[in-house]
Amino acid sequence: xPSATQSIPTKTAIETQIVSLLCQQDKQSIKLIFDYYxxxxxxxxxxxxxxxxxxxxxxxxxxxxxxxxxxxxxxxxAGLYSWLVAISRNAALDKRKTRDxxxxxxxxxxxxxxxxxxxxxxxxxxxxxxxxxxLEQLPNKYRLLIDMSFFEGYSHQEIADKLEVPIxxxxxxxxxxxxxxxxxV
Amino acid sequence: MNVKEYIESGILEKYVAxxxxxxxxxxxxxVAMQYPEVKAELEELQEALRVxxxxxxxxxxxxxxxxxxxxxxxxEEERFMAVLNESDDEVKIxxxxxxxxxxxxxxxxxxxxxxxxxxxxxQFKQTKExxxxxxxxxxxxxxxxxxxxxxxxxxxxxxxxxxxxxxxHVRMDGLEISPESFANVFWNKKSNxxxxxxxxxxxxxxxxxxxxxxxxxxxxxxxxxxxxxxxxVQELKxxxxxxxxxxxxxxxxxxxxxxxxxxxxxxxxx
Numbered sequence: 486x487p488s489a490t491q492s493i494p495t496k497t498a499i500e501t502q503i504v505s506l507l508c509q510q511d512k513q514s515i516k517l518i519f520d521y522y523x524x525x526x527x528x529x530x531x532x533x534x535x536x537x538x539x540x541x542x543x544x545x546x547x548x549x550x551x552x553x554x555x556x557x558x559x560x561x562x563a564g565l566y567s568w569l570v571a572i573s574r575n576a577a578l579d580k581r582k583t584r585d586x587x588x589x590x591x592x593x594x595x596x597x598x599x600x601x602x603x604x605x606x607x608x609x610x611x612x613x614x615x616x617x618x619x620l621e622q623l624p625n626k627y628r629l630l631i632d633m634s635f636f637e638g639y640s641h642q643e644i645a646d647k648l649e650v651p652i653x654x655x656x657x658x659x660x661x662x663x664x665x666x667x668x669x670v
Numbered sequence: 671m672n673v674k675e676y677i678e679s680g681i682l683e684k685y686v687a688x689x690x691x692x693x694x695x696x697x698x699x700x701v702a703m704q705y706p707e708v709k710a711e712l713e714e715l716q717e718a719l720r721v722x723x724x725x726x727x728x729x730x731x732x733x734x735x736x737x738x739x740x741x742x743x744x745x746e747e748e749r750f751m752a753v754l755n756e757s758d759d760e761v762k763i764x765x766x767x768x769x770x771x772x773x774x775x776x777x778x779x780x781x782x783x784x785x786x787x788x789x790x791x792x793q794f795k796q797t798k799e800x801x802x803x804x805x806x807x808x809x810x811x812x813x814x815x816x817x818x819x820x821x822x823x824x825x826x827x828x829x830x831x832x833x834x835x836x837x838x839h840v841r842m843d844g845l846e847i848s849p850e851s852f853a854n855v856f857w858n859k860k861s862n863x864x865x866x867x868x869x870x871x872x873x874x875x876x877x878x879x880x881x882x883x884x885x886x887x888x889x890x891x892x893x894x895x896x897x898x899x900x901x902x903v904q905e906l907k908x909x910x911x912x913x914x915x916x917x918x919x920x921x922x923x924x925x926x927x928x929x930x931x932x933x934x935x936x937x938x939x940x
Contacts, residue, residue, distance in 0.1 A: 512739060519735040524723040525716075527730045529688035541734050548738035553745065564702075567695035570688055616725030628726070634687045635719055636728045641689060656680045663683060667718045 500565045507555045514555075515548050522566065524636060526573045531638025533577035540577070540638075547576045627662035634659055673707050682712050686719060824901045828867050831856040831903055837865075840916050842938035848872060853936050855882070855916045857909065864894050864906045864916075871935060874899055874920060880935070881925045882906055885915040896925040915939040 499521055506514035527544050534540040550572050558568055620628070633639040633647075641659075645652040684690050685698045702709040723729050831837055837856040844851035851872065856865040866882055874880060880899065883891035894916070895906030917937040919929050 512742065515738060515742065516735060519730070519738070521720065523730045523734070524728055525686065525688065525719070532688060541730060544730060545734045545738045545741065548735070549741045549745065552738075552742045563696055564699040567692060567699060570695060571692050573688075574692075616721055620722065620725050631719070631722060632726075632728065634683070634689075636723065641684070656683075659683055660678075660680055663715060663718065666722055667714060 504558070504560060504565055507551075507558065510555070512552075515552055518551060518569065519548060522569055525566070526569055528636050528638050529570050529573045530577045531636075532640065533574065533638075534580055535638070539580065543576050543580050544573070546580075547573045550576060623662075623665055627658070627665055630655070630659050630662045631666065671701070671705070673705050676701065676705075676708060677711050682708070682715055685712070686715055821901070824903065827903045828854075831865060831867065834858075836860050838940060840938045840940055842916055842918060842936035844936055845934055847933065848935045851936050853918060855938065856903070857913070857916075857940075862908045862910050864909050865903050866897050866906060866918075867903045868897065868899060868901065871899065871918070877923050878920050879923045879925060880918050881921045881929070883917050883919060883929045884909045884913045885917060886912055887914055891917065891929040891931075893925065893927065893929075896921070913940060 499517070503514050503517045503521070506517065523544065526547060527540060530540045530543045530547070531537070534543055547569075551569065554572070558565075563571075630644065633644050634641070639647070641652055641655045645655045648655070650658075681690070681694075681698060685695055690698065698712075702712050831854075832839060834856070836859050838859060840855040840857065842853050842855060848871070851870050853869050853871060854867040856867070857863075858865070864882065864884070868880075871880060879896050881896045882894040884894045885891050892909065893907070894909055897904045897906060915937060917929075918935050919931065920933040920935060921930060
């Protein structure tokens with residue numbers, strides 16, 4: 486994981502490296518996919534499987550599927566991310582077929598933004614500490630939107646319903662939130 | 671295409687968040703390939719979210735990765751075992767890659783073994799054929815020997831009858847029916863037993879048999895017995911009295927009480 490202070494490798498470089506490792510049947514590729522795409526894929530899965538431990542179980546299966554289906558990946562046809570998203574969605578849909586997942590999201594989502602300084606623990610690296618301090622400057626309402634859209638599997642429509650604002654506003658606010666975020670990192 | 675508008679539309683955020691369909695995602699990737707600005711925007715967006723995820727503990731638990739890697743290793747083990755157990759084509763190719771040395775060695779040994787098998791089998795086949803031929807020759811010889819022995823026994827018996835001083839010997843020659851035929855009768859003076867040696871008579875037609883008759887003056891021919899058409903000197907009936915001649919007629923199987931004179935094949939006077 487590159488830090489804000491290091492020179493950030495381009496997405497293309499990371500993607501190329503992962504695809505190349507995957508083709509060579511190097512398990513390092515799975516580690517990199519987990520590091521770079523894990524959170525995003527878990528978000529995709531959460532859109533279908535609300536229950537967090539179950540969604541994590543699906544992500545685990547997705548990584549195994551990625552490894553087993555590495556040979557079918559066609560770089561010319563799709564980017565690595567869209568391929569990974571497709572596998573994740575299929576795995577999540579398969580999982581949903583196996584059991585009844587009609588759990589309400591409300592029970593899970595008591596939206597609380599815990600002050601970041603309270604979450605600091607001994608294993609936090611200096612790099613992470615710095616990032617956290619930076620994030621403190623990000624207003625809570627933006628963090629909430631980023632979390633819901635990128636990490637908790639809410640669609641824009643669901644966010645609009647939840648926060649009781651028009652969907653257009655949700656889109657604008659997410660963009661604004663990301664602009665803020667990018668100004669920090 | 672207005673790049674700025676495209677970026678402002680919020681589609682890149684949706685791409686990253688997984689809000690788009692697969693087709694829409696592919697479209698975004700195509701646009702990013704074409705417009706470096708879009709690509710840069712997308713990369714920055716993803717990078718910012720990664721940093722955010724790490725700083726705010728949004729990254730998934732490392733346990734997930736570890737369990738996945740364990741699952742992958744387990745899968746590999748299972749596939750390896752499957753290679754050893756199954757004979758799937760694809761798997762077979764892998765098998766050669768995994769253990770090529772002993773499989774090549776085994777193949778060479780198999781070829782050598784097959785070669786020897788062929789040689790030994792050919793030799794075995796030849797030997798068997800020779801043995802069968804020898805066995806056949808042997809049985810032919812045995813049969814010949816047996817026939818010869820029997821012929822010798824008959825001949826000895828005939829000679830013994832000829833030599834015996836107790837015997838009256840009568841040679842019967844062929845008549846008009848069968849001029850080439852002949853046979854001999856030995857009449858033992860002590861026991862009065864009559865013997866016949868069938869030397870040359872045609873094979874009797876089916877359902878017929880030869881019969882020997884003793885002929886006395888002023889009487890009808892006396893039945894001296896029926897006999898088989900073989901070379902053995904056969905003992906027939908006991909005939910007493912003043913016999914003038916012996917004759918052989920062809921009768922129906924089982925013989926006849928009255929001689930069919932016009933079917934007389936051979937006849938000889940004492």
